[in-house]
Amino acid sequence: MSYSIAEIAASLGATASGDVTLRITGVAEPASAGPDDLALAMSPKYAEGLAQGRARTAMVWDGADWQALGLRAAIIAPRPRFAMAGLSAMMDRGQGFAPGIHPSAVIDPTAFLGDGVSIGPLSVIGPGAQIGAGSVIGPHCCIGWDAHIGPGAYLRERVTIGARVTIGARFIAQPGAVVGGDGFSFVTPEPSDIEQVRASLGAERDTRAQSYARIHSLGSVTIGDDVELGANSCIDRGTVRDTRIGNGVKFDNLAQIGHNVEIGNDCLICAQVGVAGSTRIGNNVVLGGQTGVSDNLFIGDHVITGGATKVLANVPAGRVMLGYPAMQMQTHIESYKGLRRLPRLFRDVAALQKAVFKSGGND
Numbered sequence: 001m002s003y004s005i006a007e008i009a010a011s012l013g014a015t016a017s018g019d020v021t022l023r024i025t026g027v028a029e030p031a032s033a034g035p036d037d038l039a040l041a042m043s044p045k046y047a048e049g050l051a052q053g054r055a056r057t058a059m060v061w062d063g064a065d066w067q068a069l070g071l072r073a074a075i076i077a078p079r080p081r082f083a084m085a086g087l088s089a090m091m092d093r094g095q096g097f098a099p100g101i102h103p104s105a106v107i108d109p110t111a112f113l114g115d116g117v118s119i120g121p122l123s124v125i126g127p128g129a130q131i132g133a134g135s136v137i138g139p140h141c142c143i144g145w146d147a148h149i150g151p152g153a154y155l156r157e158r159v160t161i162g163a164r165v166t167i168g169a170r171f172i173a174q175p176g177a178v179v180g181g182d183g184f185s186f187v188t189p190e191p192s193d194i195e196q197v198r199a200s201l202g203a204e205r206d207t208r209a210q211s212y213a214r215i216h217s218l219g220s221v222t223i224g225d226d227v228e229l230g231a232n233s234c235i236d237r238g239t240v241r242d243t244r245i246g247n248g249v250k251f252d253n254l255a256q257i258g259h260n261v262e263i264g265n266d267c268l269i270c271a272q273v274g275v276a277g278s279t280r281i282g283n284n285v286v287l288g289g290q291t292g293v294s295d296n297l298f299i300g301d302h303v304i305t306g307g308a309t310k311v312l313a314n315v316p317a318g319r320v321m322l323g324y325p326a327m328q329m330q331t332h333i334e335s336y337k338g339l340r341r342l343p344r345l346f347r348d349v350a351a352l353q354k355a356v357f358k359s360g361g362n363d
Contacts, residue, residue, distance in 0.1 A: 001025060003090065005057055005073045008038070012086045014059075017066065018073030022057050027091055030055060038087075041069070042080035059083065095156065097138055111143075114151060132169065144180065150225065162237060168225035174253070176232040180221050183236040183243075183259025183277060186212035215239060217259060224248070230255060230271070239277075246283070258295070270307075282317065 002023045009016035024038045030049035033039035039055035041047040041064075050058065050069050057073040059080055060066050066074035077083035099118050101107070107125040114133030119125065123141040131137065132151030141155050144162045150169035155161075159173040162180020173179070188210040196204055219238025224247035229235070233255040237243060243257065246265035256274045257263070264283035269275075273287045276295035281287075285299055288307040293299065300317030310324040323332040 001091065001093065005038075005075060008087065008090065009075050011090060012075070012077060012083045014075050014077040014083055016073065016075055018057070018071065020073055022073050024057065027087065028053070028055070030058065033058075038075070040080075040084070042077075042084075059087070095138065097136055102139075120157075126163070147180075156231075162220070164220040165223070165237075166220070166242075167223040168227070168247070170226050171223065172228040174229065174231035174233075177229040178234045179223070179229065180237045181234055182217040183215075183239055185215040185217070185239055185259060185277070187215060188212060219243065219260070221245070224265070227251075233257075236261075236277075252289070264301070 002025050004021055004023050005016050006020035009020070025036045027040060028034065028037040030039040030041045030046055031052040033053040033055035035054050035056050037055055039050060039053060039058035041050055041058040041060050043061055047060065047064070047069055056071065058066065058069070058071055059075045059077060061080055062076055062078045064074070064076065097118060097120055101119040102121040104121045105119040105123045105125070107119065108127040108129070110127045111125045111129040113131050114135065116134045117131050118136045120137060120139035120141065122139060123137050125131070125143045126145040126147065128146040129143045130148045131143065132149055132153060134151050135149060135153035137143065137155050138157045138159065140158045142160045143149065144165065146163060147161045147165045149161065149167045149171060152170040153167065154172045156173060156175045158176050160178045161167070165180040190210070192210055193205055193207060196206055217237040217239055219240050219242045221235050221237050222242045223245040226248045227245055228250045230251045230253035232253055233251050235243060235245065235257040236259045238260045241260060243260055244262045246263055248266040249263055249269065251269045252271040254272045255269050258275055258277035260278040261275050263281045264285065266284050267281060268286045270287060270289040270291070272290045275281070275293045278295055279293050279297045279299070281299045282301035282303070284302045286304045287293070288305050288309060290308040291305045291311065293311045297311060297314050299311065299315045302318050303315050304320045305311065305326065306322035306329060308324070309322050309326045311321065311326045315321060315326070320329040321327065322329040
């Protein structure tokens with residue numbers, strides 16, 4: 001894998017300067033870059049490491065004096081981190097999955113595979129499953145009965161897609177991801193302790209022993225185009241209607257999406273986020289790591305939650321939320337500042353009480 005500086009710049013829509021015929025075979029941080037690497041000196045802070053490495057060329061920020069940095073060539077991008085998306089795609093060597101169908105794969109005769117589909121070792125493709133052209137199904141994957149996966153999918157090791165799941169084009173799933181497991185839905189013959197606590201906020205409880213009956217998941221999961229699912233993340237199927245994920249949604253690792261949840265387009269769902277059943281999330285929402293969202297809520301478009309936020313009520317569009325319970329970020333920060341001042345306030349009040357007490361005693 002080798003590209004000239006001119007080829008890379010043209011592919012990224014960036015500007016190339018200097019000896020653009022230089023070829024690179026990899027990318028590296030400035031301090032560890034070799035002569036055939038493109039150093040990622042995308043800000044003055046990172047450029048300081050160039051003196052420790054041997055890079056002849058680098059990707060630099062707009063306005064950088066690349067010659068003063070000792071480089072023979074440079075790629076100048078107005079938004080270097082965005083250019084990294086294209087550069088990393090060019091330089092990604094993949095996982096080494098072999099093309100074609102591995103002899104150990106089990107494929108039902110009624111399954112349909114599009115042109116150029118690759119099936120890895122010990123993977124299972126169920127009856128009626130359809131896999132779009134150019135898709136890569138890695139080792140130990142399982143595609144369930146009548147599941148439909150669009151073209152250009154890329155499933156890493158041990159991904160599971162349940163029965164009747166529908167997925168759009170260019171789906172990416174990292175190792176261990178599961179789409180279409182049953183929802184966590186159980187009910188008791190009489191109103192449960194949980195239901196009473198929710199209604200009375202703990203004021204009334206009936207602690208008699210109760211057993212739970214399972215509510216089966218009759219719906220499935222529908223996922224749009226260009227969705228990526230992180231490692232060991234799970235999207236549960238709906239109880240009656242489908243759980244729905246829009247186009248362009250990106251999930252980090254260990255995300256849990258409950259039954260009947262609906263998520264709009266171009267959302268970011270960060271690591272260890274949990275969204276409880278039947279919640280609706282709008283477009284361009286960002287849920288920071290470890291955000292928890294209660295059930296049957298609505299989160300409007302362009303909402304952002306900070307890390308470890310716990311959403312217990314509906315959130316209007318455009319809000320930035322933080323804390324437990326979630327509140328607008330600026331309000332939470334002011335509250336936190338007040339909380340930090342409490343010890344000093346208590347000391348001041350104690351000193352005032354002491355002074356008043358002494359003053360009264362002297363009278």
